[in-house]
Amino acid sequence: MHKDRITTHEASKPRHDKAYILYWMQSAQRCHENPALDAAIKASLRQKKPLRVLFVLDPSFKEANHRHYSFMLEGLPSLRDKLRAMNIEFFLDIGPFVETVIKHLSRAVLFIFDKAYTRPLRDTRGHIVQAAKTQHCPAYEIETELIVPIEKASSKCEYAARTLRPKLLRQVDDYLEETVLQEAHHPPLDEPSYADDCISSWLERINPDTSIRKSTYFEGGEDVGLERLEQFVSESLCHYDQSNDPALDLTSRLSPYLHFGQVSVVRIYQRVASMIDHCPAAVESYLEQLLVRRELAFNYVYYCQGYDQFETMTDRWAYETMAAHADDPRPVIYTKEDYIQFNTHDPYFNAAMKEMVYTGHMHNYMRMYWGKKIIEWNPDMKTAYETILSLNNAYFIDGRDPNSYTGVAWLFGRHGRAWTRRDIFGSLRYMNAAGLKRKFDIETYVKRMDNLEEKKS
Numbered sequence: 391m392h393k394d395r396i397t398t399h400e401a402s403k404p405r406h407d408k409a410y411i412l413y414w415m416q417s418a419q420r421c422h423e424n425p426a427l428d429a430a431i432k433a434s435l436r437q438k439k440p441l442r443v444l445f446v447l448d449p450s451f452k453e454a455n456h457r458h459y460s461f462m463l464e465g466l467p468s469l470r471d472k473l474r475a476m477n478i479e480f481f482l483d484i485g486p487f488v489e490t491v492i493k494h495l496s497r498a499v500l501f502i503f504d505k506a507y508t509r510p511l512r513d514t515r516g517h518i519v520q521a522a523k524t525q526h527c528p529a530y531e532i533e534t535e536l537i538v539p540i541e542k543a544s545s546k547c548e549y550a551a552r553t554l555r556p557k558l559l560r561q562v563d564d565y566l567e568e569t570v571l572q573e574a575h576h577p578p579l580d581e582p583s584y585a586d587d588c589i590s591s592w593l594e595r596i597n598p599d600t601s602i603r604k605s606t607y608f609e610g611g612e613d614v615g616l617e618r619l620e621q622f623v624s625e626s627l628c629h630y631d632q633s634n635d636p637a638l639d640l641t642s643r644l645s646p647y648l649h650f651g652q653v654s655v656v657r658i659y660q661r662v663a664s665m666i667d668h669c670p671a672a673v674e675s676y677l678e679q680l681l682v683r684r685e686l687a688f689n690y691v692y693y694c695q696g697y698d699q700f701e702t703m704t705d706r707w708a709y710e711t712m713a714a715h716a717d718d719p720r721p722v723i724y725t726k727e728d729y730i731q732f733n734t735h736d737p738y739f740n741a742a743m744k745e746m747v748y749t750g751h752m753h754n755y756m757r758m759y760w761g762k763k764i765i766e767w768n769p770d771m772k773t774a775y776e777t778i779l780s781l782n783n784a785y786f787i788d789g790r791d792p793n794s795y796t797g798v799a800w801l802f803g804r805h806g807r808a809w810t811r812r813d814i815f816g817s818l819r820y821m822n823a824a825g826l827k828r829k830f831d832i833e834t835y836v837k838r839m840d841n842l843e844e845k846k847s
């Protein structure tokens with residue numbers, strides 16, 4: 391593993407009188423290409439202590455509902471079995487993250503955890519690290535979810551893709567290392583935990599909000615995600631340069647697997663890059679999204695303090711233009727209920743909502759269109775922002791991700807530029823149905839979404 395992926399928070403000596411090496415797995419829910427698991431196995435071999443991989447289900451996790459939990463839990467049985475096959479204990483606990491991890495810390499020789507980027511997850515880690523310091527338990531944070539580690543890519547909040555891109559491209563090859571896991575030799579502890587329960591009993595214990603239910607279009611887990619990657623590479627990758635067209639359905643749909651760390655971004659990058667001789671333009675266009683756009687989103691939530699508040703999420707020029715048009719009349723106003731019931735006058739917007747509500751996903755181009763329409767149909771920008779973000783995070787399996795906050799802020803000018811001035815939007819980019827009809831065979835997209843509805847009923 392590249393040394394830049396490791397941050398040492400507490401450098402005390404390993405506590406040999408304690409029971410196990412503790413790896414709290416949260417961001418990287420997988421056995422392949424997982425540098426934190428690799429570090430934990432190596433520590434276990436070096437210290438001759440068993441390895442406990444701790445997975446915590448926090449029932450009070452903000453904005454998490456039945457859809458999110460179901461997708462995540464679907465990945466756990468095979469994760470557990472693979473770890474056991476490597477002589478590693480998989481300990482599943484249920485409770486608030488901080489208290490639960492700290493409970494396991496007291497018996498840890500040393501502590502390893504994976505890095506997070508959004509504020510709530512970073513705060514959680516801050517409290518746990520504080521406890522490790524108080525106990526003099528060595529604590530190491532490992533960066534698993536980005537190709538170029540966040541602070542190596544840049545030390546500040548970047549203005550746009552064009553300012554981050556050269557920094558990433560200069561370094562990317564240094565961080566494409568392959569992580570080959572060894573087997574842990576020490577017999578696992580296998581203390582009783584919830585690990586052997588089934589998905590429905592985990593769900594019962596968490597008791598999540600069921601108003602938005604599991605998507606039947608996406609199944610969670612690293613094996614399913616890796617299969618999805620192979621399918622994408624063999625069937626669609628070489629046409630990816632046309633993937634902007636929602637009618638064509640050419641995107642990878644890997645974002646839910648990336649969000650839960652079920653598929654490694656390094657693995658995706660390497661697999662896609664291996665096709666460069668077959669279809670260079672398509673490969674380059676995919677890697678631009680996976681590397682530049684995605685890492686720009688992580689940069690945004692990591693360095694830009696107010697990334698999730700209307701008042702602080704975008705640039706000054708954008709606030710100025712929004713203020714100048716605050717009193718422009720809105721020709722139509724819709725409510726959240728209208729959106730969820732597919733009850734607007736716009737068939738393309740309604741189709742996008744069907745994709746969101748039924749599948750838990752939405753094509754990237756339609757995410758832009760969808761958000762722009764909600765801006766147009768709300769009495770003010772703040773209400774529009776809050777409505778968009780709450781729908782995004784509730785319905786998308788990949789919601790609550792750095793890409794979520796960045797995608798929504800992009801609607802309000804972040805990482806963008808000023809366009810021709812017009813009503814309501816000022817200089818923010820505007821999108822309309824005529825554009826969809828001109829560029830794409832958008833009726834095909836609408837038909838596909840109508841079929842989803844029929845399948846459901």
Ligand SMILES: Cc1cc2nc3c(=O)[nH]c(=O)nc-3n(C[C@H](O)[C@H](O)[C@H](O)COP(=O)(O)OP(=O)(O)OC[C@H]3O[C@@H](n4cnc5c(N)ncnc54)[C@H](O)[C@@H]3O)c2cc1C
Pocket residue numbers: 633641642643644645646648649679680681683684687752753754755757758761782783786788789790791793794795797798800801
């Ligand atoms: C209003 C709005 C809201 C969004 N909300 C989310 C969200 O909640 N979660 C989420 O993961 N993405 C979000 N995005 C970004 C993007 O739409 C999705 O990442 C993409 O559609 C996921 O589908 P895919 O995996 O098939 O993408 P592909 O086209 O196959 O791309 C591959 C990967 O590249 C990355 N990527 C692609 N497009 C973008 C982008 N515009 N910005 C950053 N990374 C990108 C993603 O990790 C994606 O999985 C949002 C964009 C907008 C405009």
